[in-house]
Amino acid sequence: MGVRVGVVVCVTSFLLGALFTHWIADSLTLWKTPVTDEHLWTAASYYSILANGPVEILYFLSAVVVLGGTTILWSLRDGEAENLMFDGGSIFLxxxxxxxxxxxxxxxxxxxxxxxxxxxxxxxxxxxLRGATLELASNNLICSVALTGVLALQAGRFWAESTDSDDLEVDDADELKGRKSRAKTPELRAN
Known part of the structure; x- marks a missing residue:
């Protein structure tokens, strides 16, 4: 369980970091007002560099995405209620x-x-180009928010499972105390 969650968190964090590199362009079109022609040319030039970059980068990102998706789907195989809720939401996002x-x-x-x-x-x-540039920045933001949701769901899953294991440890400790006290009681009566 821990390795799978670790892989999902690492993959999601990596992809989120890759999306954050677009902040160079997206911040100029989403968060600056007014959006000037200079901002738009800067963003378009950035995306032009991406479009003409080495194709191996896409292959690498595709492999990372496949690894993350496969790991989340693999976690569903357990069929536990926590997995269905947290991993189902993660798969959707x-x-x-x-x-x-x-x-x-x-x-x-x-x-x-x-x-x-x-x-x-x-x-x-x-x-x-204006509409395409603005739409691209919005889509990158939506993808970033969705991947942040995956991280939040995986953190929720970890918290829920750690809380369950803490409860089991407390129950086991209480049961052990109960057995010890029952074991001592007959000795006291016999003396």
Whole structure:
């Protein structure tokens, strides 16, 4: 149990960290007002670098995603109520992230940002790219929140299971005390 949870937490944390690297671009479009053409060109240039980067990075990220998804699914095999609740929620959030990334984020990066028109930072930003840039930042934020939910569910699972094991230890200790006191009582009566 501990190794599986550890793998899920490590994979999710790694993917969350990978999404946080997009903060360079996303912070300019989500959290700055007003969103200027310079902000949009900076974000678009960042995504253009990603679109034209080495394909091995995608292979590595895909392997990490498969490892995480497989580990969460493997945990469901136990069939315990805690696993169904926490791992079911984790699978849902992990799946939402994967679907959003495969259906929205990656196609937008590769289709829209693979080749940008030559520009200066002060040039007017094309209206067609504006919506794609803002939507990409929003999708990255949604994926980050979903993966944070996976971490919260796994922490909840750990807490619930550790509380159960603490209760079992207390029950075992109380039972042992009860046996010792019952064992001493006949000796006192015999004397």
């Amino acid at each position: 992990f799946g939402v992230t994967i679907l959003m990334y495969l259906n929205s984020v990656l196609p937008k990066i590769f289709d829209t940002f693979a080749s940008l028109p030559s520009h200066q930072l002060k040039d007017p930003f094309p209206r067609a």
